[in-house]
Amino acid sequence: MLNPDRLFPVEDKARDLARALYETVRSLPIISPHGHTDPRWFAENKKFPNPAQLFITPDHYVFRMLCSQGVKMEDLGVPRIDGGWTETDGRKIWRLFAKHAYLFRATPSRMWLSHAFEDVFGWSDWINEDNADQVYDHIAECLEKPEFLPRALFERFNIEALATTESPLDDLKWHRAIRESGWDGKVVTAYRPDPVVDPHYKGFVDNIEKFGEIAGVNATSWKGYLEAHRIRRAYFKEMGATSSDHGHLTARTENFSEAEAEALFQKALKGECSAEEADAFRGHMLTEMARMSLEDGFTLQIHPGSNRNHSNPVFEMFGLDKGFDIPTQTDYVHALKPLLDAVGMERDLRIVLFTLDETSYARELAPLAGVYPALRLGPAWWFHDSPEGMRRFREMTTETAGFYNTVGFNDDTRAFCSIPARHDVARRVDCAFLATLVVQGRLSDDEAFEVASDLTYRLAKQAYQL
Known part of the structure; x- marks a missing residue:
């Protein structure tokens, strides 16, 4: 299934150079600074239940x-x-998937699944109704072997560091268990405070009460609330965290006075915030989180522009993160100005911006990251972490932000076996882009090889302090 020249240029000279560039980076360690794999996998190191569950x-x-x-x-x-x-028979689920596997033709998911089937499990045919049971049995047999346990795969994938994402209300027991196990795989957490910074988050008032209890402070006062964040961030840092992550509907930021912020916070605790006021509070908390990052050194990630849980029936039946998050238009120039006026010139602060609105790359994001010392651009994200999306990202941002105001690649996935596949795609796309620049006379060979290594490894390691 896997063409060795996949994603490389079709013109001979550029393709040959892309191959040469790729050979120097294909085996570099994976830095996975933001994702959603389950730390319990690595804490318990139990076999994955079956191919469908994987x-x-x-x-x-x-x-x-x-x-x-x-x-x-x-x-x-x-x-x-x-x-x-819900169905619990893995084989029935697998057969249903196989019946519809043709739907994934030419999608990134097809590429990631093909890579995992062939490179991880040694199965080189795409799945269909006829071979579904054969593929299932082959993968299930592999999963019984010790070399397919989570820690063994982590090491086989050559993952140097992997970050998961947890709420401030999480006790991080699985991260502590990993640490106490003696295993030397680097799995760290990241601070995702959405449940306690979004007044419209389900159970917000109860979340604040629990937040205070965990932190050991009165989180219903403004000062106590901020102190609770500092206490929890310190605990996350103890568990290896080097970043926070913020998934807001908009990129709006605010920089209110203490009195204004406290009044809005008290209104949120009463459940009286309008949509506008909730957005304003979230925006102010981004600025507060940036200030805290100056204190504790966290990299601050902003993931705006997703209209989450778009289907009410699906949300009510299945809960969060079930595929019904839809991209929206996002403003950055005006939205980020209060934050940037407050901390944008800080050289020791790292704010990583992501987008689901590709029209903002050349118009807003690259110019912003190309001038403010605190800003960096995250890679093509979510709906755009595809070969086409990655190429568009480089084409629209390099002219203004260059390479060194970006942060390498994030796989941002729950699907563990897709991690090496996603990083391989990013490495191939970047090598193809660099090879084209060399052939066009815009970059020397030596520079291209250096940039390829930086984009693959050094920039992510540096930006996330991993």
């Missing part, structure tokens, strides 16, 4: 495509929050 049920990239063609999420084993029936 590839289908937890991966919204996969089941959203099947859902779009009328396949019920219950039939794919996606758990319901009310405890209602």
Whole structure:
């Protein structure tokens, strides 16, 4: 399934150089600074239950495509929050996936799955109804072997560092268990405070009460609330965290006075915030989080522009993060100005910007990152972490921000076995882009080889202090 020249230029000279560049970076360690794999996997190091539980049920990239063609999420084993029936027979789920596998033709998911089937499990044919049971049995047999346990795969994938993402309300017991196990794999957490900074987050008031209890302070006062963040961030840092992550609907920031912020916070605790006021509070908290990053050294990631849980029926039945998050238009120039006026010129601060609105790359994001010392651009994200999206990212940002105001590649996935596939795609796309620049006379060979290594490894390691 895997063409060795996939994603390289078709013109001979550029393709030959892309191959040479790729050979120097293909085996570099993976830095995975932002993702959503389950730390419990590495803490317990138990075998994955079956192929369906590994590839289908937890991966919204996969089941959203099947859902779009009328396949019920219950039939794919996606758990319901009310405890209602969902399919638990892995083979039935797998056969249903195989029946619809043609839907993934030319998609990034097809590329990631093909890479995992062939490179990880040694199966070199794409799945269909005829071979579904054979593929299932082959992968299931592999999963019984010690070399396919989570820690063994982590080491085989050559992952140098991997960050998961947890709420401030999480006790991080699995991260502590990893640390106490004696295993030397580097799995760290990242601070994702959405449940306690978004007044419209489900259970916000109860979350604040629990937040204070965990931190040991009165989090219902403004000063106590900020102190609770500092206390929890310190604990996350103890568990290896080097970053925070913020998934807001907009990129709006504010820089209110203490009195204004406290008044808005008290209104949020009463459940009286309008949509505008909730957005304003989230925006102010981005500025507060940036200030805290100057204190504790965290890299601050802003992931705006996703209209999350767009389907109310799906959200009510299955909960968060079930493939119904939809990109929206996003403003950065005006939205980020309060934050940038406050801390944008800080050389010791790292703010990484992501977008689901590609029209903002050349118009807003690259010019902003190309001048403010605190800003860096995150890679093509989510709906755009495809070969085409990665290439568009380089084409639209390099002219203004260059390479060194970007931060390498984030795989941002729950699908563990897709991590090496996603990084391989990014390395191939970057090598193809660099080879084209050399052939066009815009970059020397020596520079291209240096940049390829930086984009693959050094920039992510540096930006996230991993």
